[in-house]
Amino acid sequence: MANGSDNTLYTHFIAIDFGTSGCGIVMSTDVSEKPRLFSKWVPGQVGIAIKCPTVMLLDHNGKCEAFGLKARVNYNKNCVKHSEEFKNYSLFEHFKMKLYEEKNITHGLMIQAVNGRKLPAVTVFSEALGYMKKTILSELDAQVVHPNRAILWILTVPAIWSSAAKQVMRIAAENAGFCSDNNSLKFALEPEAASLYCLDEKEDDILSAASGQHLVVDCGGGTVDIAAHKWIKVPLEKKVYAEEIHKVHGGPCGSYAINAEFEKLLIEIFKLDITDLRKVCGSHWSKMIYDNFEKEKCSFVIGNDKISVPVPIKVFEYIEKLSGRSMSQLLNEYTQYNIEWDESYEALVLPSELMCSLFDLIVNQVIHVIDDVLKAPECSLIKKVLMVGGFSQSSILVNAVRKHFSSRLSVCIGTTPIFSVLYGAVKFGRHRNLIRSRIMCQTVGVETWDDFKPGEHDEGRKYTDANGKSYCKHVFTELVQIGQSISTQTPISKKYVFTPILNDKKICCLNIYSSYEKEPKYIDDICSYLVGTLILTDLPDEASQQVAVLMDFRGTEITVTATNNATHQHLPLKLDWIKDKYVT
Known part of the structure; x- marks a missing residue:
């Protein structure tokens, strides 16, 4: 193996x-x-x-x-x-x-x-x-x-x-x-992979930055992913390593969001039920939105007069039959934009201002998520943005980003932006140690019942057992903190040792919580969320024996191991992030 x-x-x-x-x-x-x-x-x-x-x-x-x-x-x-x-x-x-x-x-x-x-x-x-x-x-x-x-x-x-x-x-x-x-x-x-590829392609350009810092903006079809890296050159090893300086950020503002806005517009104009439409027209509707419109969208530049989007015959026949009116009549009733129907080519003719408005909505979202990262103090020295991904081939997007950040940033595009993630992923697979650190996006911890401390803990959370010992219920015990830098090089895990309360099947469930706050106090605070559960089986019979859980945050996935603290034997476990039901 x-x-x-x-x-x-x-x-x-x-x-x-x-x-x-x-x-x-x-x-x-x-x-x-x-x-x-x-x-x-x-x-x-x-x-x-x-x-x-x-x-x-x-x-x-x-x-x-x-x-x-x-x-x-x-x-x-x-x-x-x-x-x-x-x-x-x-x-x-x-x-x-x-x-x-x-x-x-x-x-x-x-x-x-x-x-x-x-x-x-x-x-x-x-x-x-x-x-x-x-x-x-x-x-x-x-x-x-x-x-x-x-x-x-x-x-x-x-x-x-x-x-x-x-x-x-x-x-x-x-x-x-x-x-x-x-x-x-x-x-x-994805943005890490793109960053590795960009280093290969533009090493001299990247390393010429005085701070060694840059932003990688991966603009794909569905999402925009942003990573902020600092490159460190180690001449003796003849290698360049990346350290993350800000937690990853992004949003659902990829290029297909423009297609979705166009689809919403047509549904509004023609008063369509999208579910019925897709059932009747099959993928002819999708072909219009994601093939025909897509081709025009990719080639559109500011200054174009009009663009034509062919409409499959099955689609416009359905629309006309449903409404009892022709395409031209329906479009004439829509007054916000002058959309025309080309009978000869069976196509929608869209004015330039409509296309610009569809782009503007999504482009502004992309600029907003970039701006969110650049506002962070740790990103104040960033002077260079590398744009990758298929959407970064859009001159409208690139020009808008350049214009918005012209006083602060240099924006460059890879020679093959659509393949940056792919080629970088192979390099990551071969040399995973090139990413030397990552920043935690959330605070992660577990639920504990701690010794009750008057003045520190809420009285309403106090629980006193049969022996008279008082505990504070539902404490958020932090393992890693939002904004914390986690080295990928050091073999260190976050350790949590506890004495399990067993059921008759010798199974114990440890709930995992996250928060966007740095120091959440309780697991049921408004800022805390149940995100996963760790199921431990074959636990020791002795009630006093402790279990050590080690959670490893270094990789692209969180991993965990559990051992009997007395015998050091590994325990069977399942780490489940999917929220069906958790044992509390």
């Missing part, structure tokens, strides 16, 4: 950038640092597809029937006809955002398909990852087979994702076989 801490045991390093709008893959081998972009997304296809649209068709058993453009074609060809054979097939699009938008992720989290059918999130993500894994391995098998192939899979995730979102993705990846045989899985945080 390959050891995740020793990269010399891996023969292949394969990174998957699972994006909201598209997925990309790169790989390298143990003998070559140079990553190779995976381009054959569909077996036997002619030409290449550098990034594959995140669109998937599942059959009636919840198994992947097709992925990418083929999924949409098959759905429109077969499933929209509502034949008996295909009636329970489901098309899923842009479903990654569900793990960010859902603030109360449970094991029963469902994702809704275009046709309204709902399936478990783990199933949807597992089938998508399984398709990618199968496709990659098919290509590797067609090459010279390595006798002892061991793969380190590197899966990119937004830095602003919760631990629960990461857990859903890990469970899905494990179900898809990413952690079997000699293979292991690591998560790479």
Whole structure:
């Protein structure tokens, strides 16, 4: 079994950038640092597809029937006809955002398909990852087979994702076989990966900054992720390391938010029920919003007169039948913008000012999240911003950021911004120690009952046991603090020792809480949130024996171990961030 801490045991390093709008893959081998972009997304296809649209068709058993453009074609060809054979097939699009938008992720989290059918999130993500894994391995098998192939899979995730979102993705990846045989899985945080790639591409430029500090703004399809790094050059090692100087920040203001605003506008104009629309029109509606409009959006620049967005015949026929009026009549009734209907090309003609307004709303949100980071005292020396990700190819976004921060920042774009995260993820997989520290985004702790201290603890929380000893209930015992720098180099974990109260099954549950306050006092304060639970089993029989829990915050995922404090034997445990039910 390959050891995740020793990269010399891996023969292949394969990174998957699972994006909201598209997925990309790169790989390298143990003998070559140079990553190779995976381009054959569909077996036997002619030409290449550098990034594959995140669109998937599942059959009636919840198994992947097709992925990418083929999924949409098959759905429109077969499933929209509502034949008996295909009636329970489901098309899923842009479903990654569900793990960010859902603030109360449970094991029963469902994702809704275009046709309204709902399936478990783990199933949807597992089938998508399984398709990618199968496709990659098919290509590797067609090459010279390595006798002892061991793969380190590197899966990119937004830095602003919760631990629960990461857990859903890990469970899905494990179900898809990413952690079997000699293979292991690591998560790479998207802005960190992009930062590593930018260093390779623009090392002299980055290191020329007097402070050695810069901001990486990863502008993707779903989210914008921001990391603030300080680069430290160590000449003797011939390496450059990154230290995080501010907690990661971001929000749901990726490029697809513009598409969503356009969709809202059309629903308002045509008075549509989106659920019925998607059921009747299948993915024709999605094609208009995420293909036809997307192409015009990507090429739009300020100064353009008008743009045309083709409307699939099934869509405008449905709208006209539903309203009893023509497209031209409906658009004439909308007076805020002069949107026209081109009968010859069956297209919506949008004025430039409408496109600018759609951009402005989202661009201003991006500027706002950048500004939030730069206002922090620890970021006062930052003079350079590196913009990466597909959305950073938009001249409207880049020019707006440059204009807003012109007096303070130099803004530069990578030569291949759409692949920055991918290439950087492979480098992270091979050299994870290049990120030397991270800043905690929240205060994390556990619930304890402490000795009651009059004047310090609330009288209403006082509990006195049968022996007359008084405790304070529901104390938030801090393990790490928001804003705290955690070194990734030092083998140190946050230790909590306690005497478990056992039930008849010798099981104990330790609840984990977080807060955006530096020093939360109680677990039921308005600023404190229950985020996870640690389930310990096979505990010692002796009531006096203590258990030592060590939580490791150094990596891209929080890990934990537990030992019998007397025997030093490891105890079986399960760390669950998904909020179905916790034992209190």
